[in-house]
Amino acid sequence: MLKLSNVTKRFGALIAVNNLSFEVSQGQVFGIAGPNGAGKSTVYNLITGFYDFEGSIRFDGKEISGMKPHQIAQLGISRTFQIPQTFPSLTVEQSLEVGNRFGNRAKHDARRIERIIDFVELQSERHEFTGTLNLLGKKKLMIGAALATDPKILMLDEPMAGSNAHEIKALMELIQRMNQELGITIIIIEHFMKVLTELTETLLIIETGTEICCGDPEVVTSDPRVIECYLGGDDD
Amino acid sequence: MKLKQMAAIIVIAYGVLAVLPMFVGDIPYIMNILIMCLIWAVVASSWDVIMGFAGIFSFGQVAFFVMGAYCSAILAINFHIPPVFTIIIAGFFTAGMGVLVGLPCLKLAGPYVALVTFGVHMALQPLLKGQIGIALGSGGALGLLAIPPISIFGYTFGTDNIVPTFYLILVISMACALTIMAMVKSYWGLAFLALKDSQPFATSLGISAFKYKLMVFAVTSFLTGIIGGVYGHFYGVLSVRMLDLDLFSILMVMILAGGLGHFPGAIIGSFLVVAASELMAPLGVYRAVTMGAIVVVLVLALPDGVMGVFSKRLNNHAQKA
Ligand SMILES: Nc1ncnc2c1ncn2[C@@H]1O[C@H](COP(=O)(O)OP(=O)(O)OP(=O)(O)O)[C@@H](O)[C@H]1O
Ligand SMILES: [Mg+2]
Numbered sequence: 001m002l003k004l005s006n007v008t009k010r011f012g013a014l015i016a017v018n019n020l021s022f023e024v025s026q027g028q029v030f031g032i033a034g035p036n037g038a039g040k041s042t043v044y045n046l047i048t049g050f051y052d053f054e055g056s057i058r059f060d061g062k063e064i065s066g067m068k069p070h071q072i073a074q075l076g077i078s079r080t081f082q083i084p085q086t087f088p089s090l091t092v093e094q095s096l097e098v099g100n101r102f103g104n105r106a107k108h109d110a111r112r113i114e115r116i117i118d119f120v121e122l123q124s125e126r127h128e129f130t131g132t133l134n135l136l137g138k139k140k141l142m143i144g145a146a147l148a149t150d151p152k153i154l155m156l157d158e159p160m161a162g163s164n165a166h167e168i169k170a171l172m173e174l175i176q177r178m179n180q181e182l183g184i185t186i187i188i189i190e191h192f193m194k195v196l197t198e199l200t201e202t203l204l205i206i207e208t209g210t211e212i213c214c215g216d217p218e219v220v221t222s223d224p225r226v227i228e229c230y231l232g233g234d235d236d
Numbered sequence: 237m238k239l240k241q242m243a244a245i246i247v248i249a250y251g252v253l254a255v256l257p258m259f260v261g262d263i264p265y266i267m268n269i270l271i272m273c274l275i276w277a278v279v280a281s282s283w284d285v286i287m288g289f290a291g292i293f294s295f296g297q298v299a300f301f302v303m304g305a306y307c308s309a310i311l312a313i314n315f316h317i318p319p320v321f322t323i324i325i326a327g328f329f330t331a332g333m334g335v336l337v338g339l340p341c342l343k344l345a346g347p348y349v350a351l352v353t354f355g356v357h358m359a360l361q362p363l364l365k366g367q368i369g370i371a372l373g374s375g376g377a378l379g380l381l382a383i384p385p386i387s388i389f390g391y392t393f394g395t396d397n398i399v400p401t402f403y404l405i406l407v408i409s410m411a412c413a414l415t416i417m418a419m420v421k422s423y424w425g426l427a428f429l430a431l432k433d434s435q436p437f438a439t440s441l442g443i444s445a446f447k448y449k450l451m452v453f454a455v456t457s458f459l460t461g462i463i464g465g466v467y468g469h470f471y472g473v474l475s476v477r478m479l480d481l482d483l484f485s486i487l488m489v490m491i492l493a494g495g496l497g498h499f500p501g502a503i504i505g506s507f508l509v510v511a512a513s514e515l516m517a518p519l520g521v522y523r524a525v526t527m528g529a530i531v532v533v534l535v536l537a538l539p540d541g542v543m544g545v546f547s548k549r550l551n552n553h554a555q556k557a
Contacts, residue, residue, distance in 0.1 A: 087438070098427070104442070
């Protein structure tokens, strides 16, 4: 469904993503992990058209390199951001309307917004301006707005960061429901290995932009190279 | 603010102005001032839409106004096209210039947009004064002195019959205000706000930054060009002195008084500031200083201008209801 082949991204002399290739198939929950600065968020930024790069990214067989972020969103690739993004001038409902109105070609559908507000449980905040939401609220908002675009793939960038155990559980359930009930393919960047082993079917570990290993999460997390990269890079 | 509230404020503001000629219709001096209210209301609120609402710090607003005024006047003088048409052509011409100026601004961060657009403002005066301007028919440093008035079906709208002229300009000004209202309340407005708040988030949800940012430039400069054309045909004379900083800063004051990004605040701001400025005329040279002081107090006391006070009232009311 989504296929990266020999993707490289340089920021000046820094190689943030180095000849990376992987494939995500339909219906999967695909995990990406790696130490800080490994290039995980950059991979998202490349897939969603925020930067240009060398190599090829194909979505449903179609080359998407060179496309603009809004065009990629309209194809059905949606994402959240590591640093929570909101629209302080807009309410929760209006923010979902943005996704609904611009993210897919179909017309504005108020009932869809209704369903999504219920799905991400933002009923009581629906008329609040999004800048005033708490951290969990902002994350739900980003997910809700992304869902409003009717995505085929949803890419989450460290959705659990800053959450307590209770919230992590709620978010994990939400992710599973999006995958199973809505049939959305999920890519998730996360630092919590427990979350990844529980949620994902395939796990990719990268360090300094390079693949360390990729495969079944149980196998990957016990791989000596992964353990070493985490021990070696675990300085925060 | 709800569409209905916005519409009500616009209708009331223009309504108040519309009854005034009953009392002062025979005092040309005051009628002139009222017409200026109508004209600056459009310039200030278009500026507010791009700067306050869409968050694009364009400082080219006065330049677009002058471009529209000169375009319409030159076409009417040199090609004898009726002003009704030249004004519309001026609108499209200015919209095109807006897009041209907008293009390099797409990739720039806020302060650089201000620099580029202000550069356009700064370049316009020498351009109109110089050889190129004269070749285009700008009249050079002297300006244009015999711009024909608007005339519809043989009826001429000028300073001689100022009351009908006032109502014509009121209709045009209000039409511009309602266009702005329709735009900010439509899904375009949603896109402008989303892009202002977080461009990455907005584009990741399918909004084209390219399209909607250029749209803001196009629409605001279109309206500014139209009203610029109207201004020239009403006054009959144009000069590059409009590009001095007086007009620029008084428009800024109008926006601040109304509430930056709080349309239709800029309309009310324009009416109030034009009136205040006239009332302060006896102060002579101290007028500018007094105006400056009022601005400082205003910004500190009412950061969201008149409209901030209004919307607080409306919100409180809504919460009680
Ligand atoms: N726009 C940019 N310009 C220059 N360098 C960048 C840019 N974006 C990322 N980088 C660099 O690329 C490298 C990878 O960054 P990235 O944000 O992708 O890491 P990450 O794996 O998401 O890390 P974290 O776990 O901290 O989120 C880092 O060294 C970072 O400093
Ligand atoms: Mg990251």
